[in-house]
Amino acid sequence: MSTTNVPGVNGIVQNEPLLWEKGKKGRRGMCVPASDVPEVAFPAELQGKGIDFPDLSEVDVVRHYTRLSQWNYGVDTGMYPLGSCTMKYNPKINEKVATTPALAAAHPMLADALMQGNLQIMCELQEYLATITGLPGVSVQPAAGAHGELVGMLIFAAYHKSRNSKRTKILIPDTAHGTNPASAALCGYKPVPIKSGHNGILTVESIAAVMDEETAGIMITNPNTLGLFETNIREIAEIVHAKGGLVYGDGANLNAVMGIINARKCGIDVMHLNLHKTFSTPHGGGGPGAGPVCVTEELTQYLPAPRAEKVGDKYQLDYGGPESVGRVHAFHGNFAVLLRAYSYIRTMGADNLKKASQLAVLNAAYIKEKLKGTLPLAYNRPCMHECVFSDALLQEDKISTLDVAKRLIDCGYHPPTIYFPLVVHGAIMIEPTETECKDDIDQFIEVMKMIVREAKENPELLRQAPQRAKVRRLDETMAARHPCLCG
Amino acid sequence: MRYLPHTDDEIHEMLAVVGRKSLDELFCSVPDACRYEGTMGLPAPMDEWQLTDHVGRLAEAMQVNHTYNVLIGAGSYHHNIPETIRTVMSRSEFLTAYTPYQPEMAQGTLQGIYEYQTLTTRLLGMDVANASIYDGASALAEGLLMGLRVAKKKARVVVSSAVHPHYREVARAYLEPTCYEMVELPVGPDGRTDLSGLAAIGDVAAVAIQSPNFFGVVEDLEALGKEIHAAGALFITSFTEPLAYGLLKNPGTCGADIVCGEGQSFGLPRSFGGPGLGMFACRDEFVRNMPGRLVGQTKDLDGKRGFVLTLSTREQHIRREKATSNICSNQGICTLIAAMYMSSLGGSGLAELARLNYSKAEYFKAQLRAKGAKIVFESPTFNEFVVEFKEDFQPAYERLLKMKIVAGLELGKYYPEHKGRYLFCVTETAAKEIIDAVAGEVKP
Numbered sequence: 001m002s003t004t005n006v007p008g009v010n011g012i013v014q015n016e017p018l019l020w021e022k023g024k025k026g027r028r029g030m031c032v033p034a035s036d037v038p039e040v041a042f043p044a045e046l047q048g049k050g051i052d053f054p055d056l057s058e059v060d061v062v063r064h065y066t067r068l069s070q071w072n073y074g075v076d077t078g079m080y081p082l083g084s085c086t087m088k089y090n091p092k093i094n095e096k097v098a099t100t101p102a103l104a105a106a107h108p109m110l111a112d113a114l115m116q117g118n119l120q121i122m123c124e125l126q127e128y129l130a131t132i133t134g135l136p137g138v139s140v141q142p143a144a145g146a147h148g149e150l151v152g153m154l155i156f157a158a159y160h161k162s163r164n165s166k167r168t169k170i171l172i173p174d175t176a177h178g179t180n181p182a183s184a185a186l187c188g189y190k191p192v193p194i195k196s197g198h199n200g201i202l203t204v205e206s207i208a209a210v211m212d213e214e215t216a217g218i219m220i221t222n223p224n225t226l227g228l229f230e231t232n233i234r235e236i237a238e239i240v241h242a243k244g245g246l247v248y249g250d251g252a253n254l255n256a257v258m259g260i261i262n263a264r265k266c267g268i269d270v271m272h273l274n275l276h277k278t279f280s281t282p283h284g285g286g287g288p289g290a291g292p293v294c295v296t297e298e299l300t301q302y303l304p305a306p307r308a309e310k311v312g313d314k315y316q317l318d319y320g321g322p323e324s325v326g327r328v329h330a331f332h333g334n335f336a337v338l339l340r341a342y343s344y345i346r347t348m349g350a351d352n353l354k355k356a357s358q359l360a361v362l363n364a365a366y367i368k369e370k371l372k373g374t375l376p377l378a379y380n381r382p383c384m385h386e387c388v389f390s391d392a393l394l395q396e397d398k399i400s401t402l403d404v405a406k407r408l409i410d411c412g413y414h415p416p417t418i419y420f421p422l423v424v425h426g427a428i429m430i431e432p433t434e435t436e437c438k439d440d441i442d443q444f445i446e447v448m449k450m451i452v453r454e455a456k457e458n459p460e461l462l463r464q465a466p467q468r469a470k471v472r473r474l475d476e477t478m479a480a481r482h483p484c485l486c487g
Numbered sequence: 488m489r490y491l492p493h494t495d496d497e498i499h500e501m502l503a504v505v506g507r508k509s510l511d512e513l514f515c516s517v518p519d520a521c522r523y524e525g526t527m528g529l530p531a532p533m534d535e536w537q538l539t540d541h542v543g544r545l546a547e548a549m550q551v552n553h554t555y556n557v558l559i560g561a562g563s564y565h566h567n568i569p570e571t572i573r574t575v576m577s578r579s580e581f582l583t584a585y586t587p588y589q590p591e592m593a594q595g596t597l598q599g600i601y602e603y604q605t606l607t608t609r610l611l612g613m614d615v616a617n618a619s620i621y622d623g624a625s626a627l628a629e630g631l632l633m634g635l636r637v638a639k640k641k642a643r644v645v646v647s648s649a650v651h652p653h654y655r656e657v658a659r660a661y662l663e664p665t666c667y668e669m670v671e672l673p674v675g676p677d678g679r680t681d682l683s684g685l686a687a688i689g690d691v692a693a694v695a696i697q698s699p700n701f702f703g704v705v706e707d708l709e710a711l712g713k714e715i716h717a718a719g720a721l722f723i724t725s726f727t728e729p730l731a732y733g734l735l736k737n738p739g740t741c742g743a744d745i746v747c748g749e750g751q752s753f754g755l756p757r758s759f760g761g762p763g764l765g766m767f768a769c770r771d772e773f774v775r776n777m778p779g780r781l782v783g784q785t786k787d788l789d790g791k792r793g794f795v796l797t798l799s800t801r802e803q804h805i806r807r808e809k810a811t812s813n814i815c816s817n818q819g820i821c822t823l824i825a826a827m828y829m830s831s832l833g834g835s836g837l838a839e840l841a842r843l844n845y846s847k848a849e850y851f852k853a854q855l856r857a858k859g860a861k862i863v864f865e866s867p868t869f870n871e872f873v874v875e876f877k878e879d880f881q882p883a884y885e886r887l888l889k890m891k892i893v894a895g896l897e898l899g900k901y902y903p904e905h906k907g908r909y910l911f912c913v914t915e916t917a918a919k920e921i922i923d924a925v926a927g928e929v930k931p
Contacts, residue, residue: 019602019830029831030569032839036919037850039842043867046705048736052609055833058571065575065599065827072595074583082585089490090583093535099573099756102546105553108563108760109896117548118759131528143621143761146813150661157664178804182813186632187664191808229516260514262523280490282579284820285596286586286618286780288762304660326660330562330624330653330749331760346541349532352488358510359493365505365513382516409592414585420804437492438501469591471793479785479797483774485615486605487784 013470016067018487023056030058071470072285073414079436079444081367083386083417083429084177084225086255086277088360091347094280094340103339108331112316119315122308122332125342129292132353133251133271134262137300139307140292141333145252148272148291149183149219152248154325155270155295155302156216157187162323165244167216173202174423175224177250189216196423200226200379204235217245222266223253225421225429226379227364227386237267246270251294254278255433256361256385259354263294270295279341290337304328359434360385363441367430370445374452378424385433391426399455401426403462407451410468413444488532556921557893560871560912561701562623562651562727563760564752567916569831572754576824586816590795591787597794600782600817603826610732610829611746612739613768617779618817623749624654626765627695627725628661629778629812630747633769634693634721635667636776636811637744641692643668647680649700650725652901667692678704678864678873682714693721693745698738699731701901702910703848703871704864708741721745728752729766731869733841745769754828755821764821775801778812840915844870847913847922854926863908871912873898873905876929880909883928894925 056064074080080087098104106118126138142148153170160167170189172180174196181191192210197203201224211218218240222230230236237247249268255278263271275281276289283289295303304327305320332338348356361384368377368387375389391401405415405428417429432441454461466472493501498510507513533541551557557565576582580595587593587600600618607616620626631644644662646655648671655671662669670688675681680696694715698706708724715722724738726748732738738746750764751757769777775798783797801811832840848870852862855874863873874895876883887894899906913922 016598018598018605019826020605023830023833026835028833028836030571030828030836031567032832032836032843033567033915035843035846037846037922040846040849042734042842042845046707046735046867048732048734048740051733051737051834051837053606053829053832053834053837055835056830058569058831061827061831062571062575064830065581065823066578068595068599069575069578069580070595071593071598072580072584073592074580076579076583080585082588085585087585090579091490093538095577095582097538097542100542100546102549102552103542104756104758105565106549106551106759107557107559107565107757107893109559109561110551110557110893114551114893115549115759117545120548121545128529134523143625144814144816146815147621147625150813154660154664161664178807179813179815181808182806182810185808185810186661186813188666229514231516231518234518234520257514257517259523259527261517261521265523266521282582282820283585284582284818285584285593285599285823286819287816288621288818288821289816325663327653327656328625328660329761330622330651330657330763334621334761335759336756336762343538343542346530346533346538347535348488348490350527350529352491352532353527353529355488355491355510358513359491359498361513362493362498362501362505362510365507366501369505382513405589406591409589414592415589417588435490435492438497466591470594471591471787471791472789474590474787474793474795475785476795476797479783479795480800483781483798484784485601485774485781485797486608487601 013070014067016064019064020054020487023054023060025055027055027057029056029061078412079440080414081416081430081432082414083431084252086431086433088280088433089435090280090282091344094343097343098336098339104336116315119308121339121342123310123315125338126308128345129273129294132258133294134264135271135294136297137295137303138292139303140338141304141329142272142291142293143329143334144287144289145272145274145291146179146183147328148293149179150186151293151304151328152270152272153183153187155299156246158302158323158325159246159299160216167214169215171210171215171218173220175226175421176219176221177225177252180219180250184219199381200228201230202232202236204232207236207239211239211243211245213243215245217247219248219250221250221253223256223384226388227383228379228381229384233266252277253385256357258357259350260357264296269299275337275341280344281337281340288334288337290334356434363432363434363436367432367441367445371448374449386429386431388424389428390424394455397455397459399459399462401428404451406465406473407462409466411447551893555891555893556917558911558913558917559893559896560728561896561910562749563757564728564914565757565916566752566914568754568756571831572824572827576820576827581820581823587796590793594793597782599823599826601784601794603822604782606826606829607766608768610729610737611768612737613746614771615774616768617777617781619822620765620767620779620814620817622761622763622765623727624657626747626767627654628658630723630745631658631693631695633745633776633778634723637773638692638721642690643670643688643692645670645672645685645688645691645694647672647696649674649680649702650695650697651701651727654725677866678702679706679866680711682711685718691720693723695723695725697725699728699869702864702873703868705735705867705869708738712742716742728869730841730844733837734845750825753825755824762818762821764818764825776811779814780817843915847917848872851911851913851922854922855929858926858929859931860929870914871910873908873910875908878930886928887925890924892921892924
């Protein structure tokens with residue numbers, strides 16, 4: 001029997017049309033206040049014909065989005081071991097803090113004296129991030145990790161320009177984050193790919209062979225996207241510095257090393273952090289995030305402006321000097337995201353942040369150990385916060401990594417990151433984070449083992465998965481060949 | 488710590504499995520020379536109740552708080568936000584989901600973005616809109632870079648100096664390390680962009696105009712668009728107040744090629760300037776040069792409608808350094824909020840709210856004129872306008888501040904030629920009594 005005209009799909013999950021397929025002309029979903037001033041006619045020659053939005057009642061709208069929400073899976077639903085994404089639990093108190101009326105209603109262009117509370121939060125958050133990384137200069141303006149990378153590259157460009165040093169290339173290892181080459185290219189740098197060594201980490205020799213005085217520096221992700229610590233980072237930084245280059249540390253994987261490493265001592269000059277990963281702010285189905293940038297004392301003058309500072313017992317905005325790369329956001333970055341991260345750091349304190357990193361690594365190491373007999377490990381080295389398996393065994397059964405991922409959906413899990421990093425064939429990259437307890441991790445391990453057994457015993461179960469989600473596998477090729485981007 | 492679920496026994500069990508004696512030993516691959524010395528110097532942890540008190544004190548330190556009437560827009564607007572948005576959009580299925588890389592378990596986010604894209608194209612009169620980028624300022628910067636890609640081999644972009652000063656700063660920062668040049672056009676005495684110098688600039692890929700512009704003035708986009716196209720350049724429009732299109736001709740109707748602006752007015756609090764919503768749209772023929780994510784409609788194996796991220800061959804994770812942009816996120820929940828706001832208002836509600844904003848501003852202008860103040864630009868404005876007072880307005884500003892009214896933004900910092908003049912904004916949230924109170928403090 002077709003279920004097309006029946007509202008229930010799977011128990012309580014409801015079908016729901018597109019917004020403009022429902023409603024009736026003349027309905028209204030929110031109040032427009034009655035006017036207390038005379039109506040004035042707008043000049044006809046500039047006036048439009050009106051916008052074709054659907055008219056919906058409040059109930060229409062609320063049900064619409066509630067039903068949509070039920071087709072989604074979030075960290076609050078269950079385990080989300082998406083490698084490189086640090087899908088840790090998002091504390092609820094942070095949401096309350098972010099919506100504090102006096103802070104959330106603030107206009108961003110008032111005089112410093114009128115907005116001391118928000119400036120204090122910005123200033124203190126800058127200090128905390130400086131303490132955590134060991135890099136004293138911080139700008140909280142970048143709105144996302146990739147935005148932070150762009151700021152890092154703008155700083156590289158400004159630094160080299162100030163020294164009249166023309167540099168055209170940048171070194172990017174094959175285990176760096178995927179955004180790095182595009183961020184560097186925006187600043188006119190040509191990425192030079194560097195192969196990681198046989199054990200998954202960079203060798204000193206591979207950098208020494210290519211680093212020259214036409215190269216602006218290196219963008220290095222540490223721990224890298226294989227979940228391995230780049231043990232040679234100090235020696236690599238020395239080589240880059242000796243040729244006048246700078247070292248960019250992609251801090252997307254900071255969740256492995258809070259209170260464990262000092263970025264400055266690793267030789268890193270510029271580093272962005274992802275507050276939506278390490279500092280627990282919710283991902284919102286793709287954003288908004290925040291990507292503050294931390295730099296050494298010597299590079300502080302190049303940071304975006306304005307930044308908050310404390311003078312005496314007052315807070316103010318410092319608009320920087322001519323060396324600053326300028327402004328990268330209309331105002332002060334994603335302040336509501338900064339507030340959540342501030343709240344998280346104040347709740348955790350130094351010891352708990354370090355403990356979070358330790359437990360994130362323990363959880364990943366435990367999964368690696370328990371699953372290494374089931375799936376082939378990409379590299380059998382001590383892992384940090386994530387572990388990476390290959391599809392070598394699955395291939396024997398003509399099962400793809402994608403099939404395993406889709407089967408996990410039927411089992412009630414968000415799949416790990418798949419097919420990344422590119423250096424591992426059919427990669428399955430698992431990052432449990434510290435907020436998953438041992439019971440839930442044991443259960444996940446059992447389910448992974450079950451799926452690998454099913455790959456041999458009942459492969460159709462994997463190939464046909466998911467069968468219990470809102471939709472079955474979607475035709476992505478059709479979506480790209482015949483784009484239908486609006487209705 | 489309540490977010491860290493491991494008991495000591497579990498930690499020991501797990502360490503035994505991985506063959507380590509202690510948590511520290513897990514980090515044996517980290518060289519000593521890289522290590523953090525001692526404990527991080529952070530404040531002691533607070534429990535939920537201590538944190539609530541602490542944040543309460545920070546809120547008290549905001550001299551201008553939510554009980555004030557802030558008559559400033561300038562890219563960050565105070566509009567009513569219905570309770571439905573706060574309630575429904577704080578659902579954790581939306582809030583705690585990642586980017587929809589596994590579409591079968593993210594159809595809520597994906598359909599929501601597809602609807603946002605659709606409502607955005609209707610609002611702006613364009614063919615295609617992306618899933619949003621960071622904010623209005625970075626949207627302009629990305630729009631200019633896109634214009635340079637589409638135009639190929641041209642070296643300059645031109646931006647009206649009536650575009651938000653911060654947006655121009657951001658565009659300049661993005662362009663600084665490139666080989667491209669940004670030139671600014673002056674504003675005429677009517678508060679509108681003066682295009683007369685355009686012909687002399689040469690090698691121009693695109694011209695960007697904001698409407699309503701920073702001074703609140705509605706530009707004659709249709710006329711500007713014709714001139715810009717005649718000069719062989721792409722026509723980019725920017726905006727900070729999308730509500731205006733409930734009343735004004737939208738950019739698509741006026742011939743815009745690329746439209747980029749800020750959507751904060753649609754259901755997002757001012758939040759000290761962020762997060763906002765970078766709305767970005769273009770004509771069909773340019774879609775493969777567009778930055779940012781796109782959601783498209785497709786079918787599942789049973790032929791059922793569904794949605795996926797698509798055209799990712801433009802994006803950084805596939806195209807690496809040849810990508811259209813390095814952006815690899817969107818404003819996620821903010822797009823859903825904006826779509827919920829647009830659909831809650833509906834077409835007729837949008838028009839009614841826009842007219843109300845316009846009428847309030849016209850009433851405010853009339854009250855100020857009656858006190859002898861000059862409305863600097865006579866051209867039509869939307870909900871913002873620039874005022875020149877006969878006497879120094881600062882004492883009145885201070886008096887009004889004591890009455891919990893922030894009376895406009897002094898422009899000297901942004902435009903030295905307008906020093907002493909104030910940019911005012913009134914939306915539906917400003918009652919007539921507040922407007923009258925401001926006018927009452929003006930010395931005739």
